[in-house]
Amino acid sequence: MDYKNIRFSVESGVGFITLNRPETLNSFTVDMHLEFREALTKCAEDESIRCVLLTGEGRGFCAGQDLNDRAVSPGDAAPDLGESVEKYYNPMIRLITTMEKPVICAVNGVAAGAGANIAFACDIVIAARSANFIESFCKLGLIPDSGGTWSLPRLVGLPRAKAIAMLGPKISAEQAQQWGMIWDVADDDALQETATKLATQLATQPTKGFAFTKQALSASATNSLDQQLELEKELMRAAGQTEDYKEGVDAFMNKRKPSFVGR
Incomplete structure (x- = not known):
């Protein structure tokens, strides 16, 4: 695909999507959705890509939906936003969360709405x-989409999730880290180098x-302890x-650095 709304490259086993x-x-338009989905699918299917790094160009990571792409005025027929979520946002989140390799996000600026x-x-x-x-959904009379109503309560707890969703506060990177919403904070000029190194x-x-770890951790949100123990058994068997695994054990026993192949 000739990308116009994203940049995509592969280097040292990493799929870089900007x-x-x-x-x-x-912010997302339909064309940007299609390009992003194509790049994510490539990352998911290409065995030579063993990690994905997502970031944004310029002073923002992502402001969510480009409202110019589905502008509506008082008196206009109401758009079917559920169709937009079903066709574009839901497949995107499913691709990221089910991808059998790590997906790292380097948030270089504001992450608003679906971007967050x-x-x-x-x-x-x-x-x-x-x-x-x-x-920012509350400013438009909407609900958090792109999995926001699922991820927020699990990241910060229900009371904070409700306040965040209903008040729409600007949460700094440091606050997000303190609340457990993100892993780490880097100085602006060191972000890309830090994320690329990781x-x-x-x-x-x-x-x-x-991949097995992602599967198990995701399932833990709805599994009982007994179900989770059974899942751990099956995934550990696999x-x-x-x-x-064979390489890791052999490297440990022979006191050498392992050379993993991702299979």
Whole structure:
């Protein structure tokens, strides 16, 4: 695909995806959705890509939906926003959360609306010190989409999730880290280097084991303890049959650095 709204490249086992509409704070249009989905699908299907790094161009990570792409005025027929969520946002979040490899998000500026919830759907989030997160849906009479109503209560608890969703406060990167919404904060000029170093390191690790870990942690939200123990048994059985497990044990026993292949 000839990308016009994102940049996509692969280097050292890392798929780099950059949202590239800086003049609109990288807000989503239909065309941008299609390009982003194509790049995510490529990352999911290409075995040579063992980690994904998502970020934004310019002074913002993502401002969510570009309202110019579905402008509506009083008196106009109401748009079907459920169709937009079903066709574009839900498939995006499912791709990120079910991808069998780590997805890192480097939040380089404001992450608002769906932009915030896309970041929260990623496995590891590092934010620039100047970045902030805003659940801006309440300003438009909407609800948090892109998995926001699922991720927020699990990240910060129900009382805080309700306040964040209904008040739409600007949450600084430091506050987001303190509340457990993100993993780490980096100085602005060090963000991309920090995130790239982490992604490159993860791309050399046992990728299949990461896939099983993501699966187990996601299932824990709804499983009983007994169900989770059964799932751990099955996933551990599968992990023990991977090439990476054999390599890890052999490297440990022979006191050498492991060379994982991601299978």
